Amino acid sequence: MPKRKHIQEIISSGGWKQVAFPKPFSVEEAGGEAFEGLIEIEELTDYEIGYADQPIKKLKEKPVDGEDVQPSKKKLRAEKRKEERRDAKKLVKAKKLSAAVASANSGEVDSTAAIVSTHPKKLKKPPAEPEIRPLKSILKKAKPIPAESEDLLDIPVPATPDEEGSDSDWEDDTGDIDDDEEGLNEITDEGMGEDEGEPIDMSKWEQLNVSEPILKALREMKFATPTAIQESCLPAAIRSRKDIIGAAETGSGKTLAFAIPILQNIMEDKATEPAEREPYLRALIITPTRELAAQIVKHVTAVGKYTDVTTCLVVGGMFKEKQDRLLKKQPDIVIATPGRLYEHIQNQTPYLQTLTSIRYLVIDEADRMVEAGHFKELTNIMEIFAADARAAAKRQTFVFSATLAMEVDTAITGRKKPMKRPAKTAEETDRISGLYSVLGLKTGAKLVDLSKPEGTAGSLVERRLPCTLKDKDYLFYYLLMTEATGRVIVFCNSLDCVRRLHGVFSYLLTETGRTPLVLHAGMHQKQRLKNLERFQANPKAVLLASDVASRGLDIPDVQFVIHYQVPRKPDLYVHRSGRTARAFKVGSSVLLVDPSDAPASEKILRCLHRDRDFPLVEVDSRMLRFAKERVDLARQIDVVEHALRKESSQDEWYLKAAEESDLVLDKQERKKLEIQKGDGRSRQSKQAKSLKRAMKQLLAQPLRSRMPGFSHQYPALNFAKQKLGFA
Numbered sequence: 001m002p003k004r005k006h007i008q009e010i011i012s013s014g015g016w017k018q019v020a021f022p023k024p025f026s027v028e029e030a031g032g033e034a035f036e037g038l039i040e041i042e043e044l045t046d047y048e049i050g051y052a053d054q055p056i057k058k059l060k061e062k063p064v065d066g067e068d069v070q071p072s073k074k075k076l077r078a079e080k081r082k083e084e085r086r087d088a089k090k091l092v093k094a095k096k097l098s099a100a101v102a103s104a105n106s107g108e109v110d111s112t113a114a115i116v117s118t119h120p121k122k123l124k125k126p127p128a129e130p131e132i133r134p135l136k137s138i139l140k141k142a143k144p145i146p147a148e149s150e151d152l153l154d155i156p157v158p159a160t161p162d163e164e165g166s167d168s169d170w171e172d173d174t175g176d177i178d179d180d181e182e183g184l185n186e187i188t189d190e191g192m193g194e195d196e197g198e199p200i201d202m203s204k205w206e207q208l209n210v211s212e213p214i215l216k217a218l219r220e221m222k223f224a225t226p227t228a229i230q231e232s233c234l235p236a237a238i239r240s241r242k243d244i245i246g247a248a249e250t251g252s253g254k255t256l257a258f259a260i261p262i263l264q265n266i267m268e269d270k271a272t273e274p275a276e277r278e279p280y281l282r283a284l285i286i287t288p289t290r291e292l293a294a295q296i297v298k299h300v301t302a303v304g305k306y307t308d309v310t311t312c313l314v315v316g317g318m319f320k321e322k323q324d325r326l327l328k329k330q331p332d333i334v335i336a337t338p339g340r341l342y343e344h345i346q347n348q349t350p351y352l353q354t355l356t357s358i359r360y361l362v363i364d365e366a367d368r369m370v371e372a373g374h375f376k377e378l379t380n381i382m383e384i385f386a387a388d389a390r391a392a393a394k395r396q397t398f399v400f401s402a403t404l405a406m407e408v409d410t411a412i413t414g415r416k417k418p419m420k421r422p423a424k425t426a427e428e429t430d431r432i433s434g435l436y437s438v439l440g441l442k443t444g445a446k447l448v449d450l451s452k453p454e455g456t457a458g459s460l461v462e463r464r465l466p467c468t469l470k471d472k473d474y475l476f477y478y479l480l481m482t483e484a485t486g487r488v489i490v491f492c493n494s495l496d497c498v499r500r501l502h503g504v505f506s507y508l509l510t511e512t513g514r515t516p517l518v519l520h521a522g523m524h525q526k527q528r529l530k531n532l533e534r535f536q537a538n539p540k541a542v543l544l545a546s547d548v549a550s551r552g553l554d555i556p557d558v559q560f561v562i563h564y565q566v567p568r569k570p571d572l573y574v575h576r577s578g579r580t581a582r583a584f585k586v587g588s589s590v591l592l593v594d595p596s597d598a599p600a601s602e603k604i605l606r607c608l609h610r611d612r613d614f615p616l617v618e619v620d621s622r623m624l625r626f627a628k629e630r631v632d633l634a635r636q637i638d639v640v641e642h643a644l645r646k647e648s649s650q651d652e653w654y655l656k657a658a659e660e661s662d663l664v665l666d667k668q669e670r671k672k673l674e675i676q677k678g679d680g681r682s683r684q685s686k687q688a689k690s691l692k693r694a695m696k697q698l699l700a701q702p703l704r705s706r707m708p709g710f711s712h713q714y715p716a717l718n719f720a721k722q723k724l725g726f727a
């Protein structure tokens with residue numbers, strides 16, 4: 001319904017002028033009684049109307065060129081009339097206010113006062129009269145007033161919806177609306193600029209000394225509060241510039257716990273250094289995987305968006321020449337994997353020749369980085385750093401991981417009763433103290449260990465599904481069909497396992513819109529990144545991965561992690577599971593435990609201080625039957641497709657070899673090969689087609705209609721327990 005417009009005032013610079021009628025005026029014709037007694041009709045010339053929602057800003061005066069602008073007599077009369085009206089209004093308002101105050105003091109509710117409070121527009125006045133201020137603005141601004149200074153306007157009148165946003169003073173008070181006049185008026189009409197969203201209170205970050213450019217980015221990212229690890233690390237890292245050893249659960253924001261101090265400290269360094277100083281490499285962040293390095297670049301760039309700090313990614317699988325070009329731009333921070341970084345050092349890439357003088361060093365996933373036998377290059381790099389003692393003394397080092405404080409080398413046999421973990425100091429913790437010497441940490445480093453004995457994220461739901469090797473695929477698909485229906489990461493211990501699962505489930509999952517993607521170290525880097533992008537783009541995607549994806553990857557909304565094979569090391573279990581339940585969101589992890597996995601599973605429980613096994617996944621036997629039916633068909637398709645692929649590649653190889661050695665194949669041989677190339681005529685090809693048709697039919701049948709009475713609630717029947725004798 002259109003809003004009725006309230007006329008606030010009419011200002012005229014003209015005068016009243018008689019309206020002439022072409023014929024004598026007739027009361028009857030004009031509408032009868034309403035016009036009785038009418039003598040003449042006059043119209044007001046040259047006026048402007050002010051509506052409640054559109055007040056008059058200023059009367060426009062149009063001076064004639066070369067003339068002094070003198071107000072006409074008519075104009076002066078109009079001004080006078082306007083002033084008289086204003087005075088009269090003020091008087092009425094003042095009386096009403098006095099009445100309101102009197103009634104407020106006496107505890108009575110005065111209806112007149114209520115009207116005043118609900119129509120603050122009527123309190124509007126020219127700026128020259130500050131003694132009458134809109135109630136709402138006063139109430140909003142009201143601070144406790146000492147008894148003796150209480151004045152007439154301190155009336156506790158609640159705001160009404162009508163008042164909301166109807167007064168520009170009120171909006172000025174909020175302090176977060178553009179103070180442009182036009183804008184204010186627009187917002188007044190719409191009511192407090194709802195589109196702007198709630199202002200974000202960043203005071204928690206401010207208390208940690210985070211500077212404005214970083215605050216601005218955090219505000220945009222809607223990160224209103226620091227996480228516990230950030231809260232604990234930032235003061236020591238920013239104010240005291242201490243070395244930091246940080247351990248906290250997966251997905252708890254460790255990246256920003258080092259990224260913010262580094263950005264902030266670099267900004268401060270730049271501000272205090274002579275402007276003419278040549279750019280130099282200030283910080284180095286080393287991570288175990290390329291994907292993680294690329295992700296850290298993104299995080300640092302996002303939070304450093306409003307700073308002048310620059311970054312560069314240096315990882316394997318990228319053209320070295322391109323990296324050389326990027327390094328020539330003299331970035332402030334290099335984020336690298338150890339192998340490629342060391343290659344650059346050996347090749348004497350000019351910008352990295354000043355590497356030892358870096359002020360900030362981060363070793364992310366540090367426990368993995370210093371593991372014996374891994375990252376030999378890192379040891380070499382650390383030796384280069386250690387050689388310059390003066391630079392080392394000035395350097396601030398950050399060492400982070402979710403499993404930094406975990407004792408992972410517990411023997412597989414002989415389950416011990418979990419012991420209460422004693423509090424650790426930096427030097428007491430074996431794994432951590434090892435880092436001191438390897439990474440050249442200074443004494444007095446701040447140890448922030450927020451990791452819990454149970455190791456995994458608090459918001460993670462952990463379960464297990466015992467199975468035989470034969471049933472593993474069925475139960476795996478059962479999970480994908482029933483519970484793990486969102487974005488899922490499936491971890492395997494070997495590349496062979498990843499490849500096999502991809503083969504078996506490729507067609508089946510693709511048909512249900514969940515094309516499985518693979519990620520392992522044996523792939524081209526470009527394909528790795530592409531698959532990760534595709535995984536992030538599909539909310540139902542399934543990623544079949546090796547442990548290259550287990551650490552650090554922060555993919556939003558991963559609903560489920562399935563350990564198709566139990567990891568052989570407990571810290572890997574923590575990291576794999578940590579790809580879900582990130583940033584305190586809920587997520588699930590299931591261990592598929594076949595008999596060969598049992599010892600590793602035991603080890604995990606022991607290391608993570610669990611006194612009982614993970615709870616079991618409940619399995620609905622009827623649903624499992626459908627899973628079996630589909631998986632069996634999928635396996636057949638895989639066998640035939642595999643044979644086809646093999647044949648086709650053999651033929652191609654044969655033809656190519658024949659071509660290269662100028663062998664002339666006779667017609668018959670060529671024909672035979674072409675038939676076998678599988679263009680729909682070969683036996684396997686036909687078989688594959690018919691199997692796929694069968695699969696389509698199977699998938700087209702809604703599960704519910706095939707199971708009368710099935711309610712999609714899983715009855716408490718545990719097929720696995722019963723069938724496999726784990727009950």
Ligand SMILES: Nc1ncnc2c1ncn2[C@@H]1O[C@H](COP(=O)(O)OP(=O)(O)OP(=O)(O)O)[C@@H](O)[C@H]1O
Pocket residue numbers: 222223224225226227230248249250251252253254255256401402551552553554578582583
């Ligand atoms: N203060 C914050 N408020 C809200 N979200 C945050 C905050 N800090 C970080 N995050 C988000 O939380 C997620 C996890 O952060 P991050 O990747 O740094 O975790 P992590 O502790 O390094 O995990 P992992 O141990 O697996 O490497 C990211 O998406 C990050 O953007």
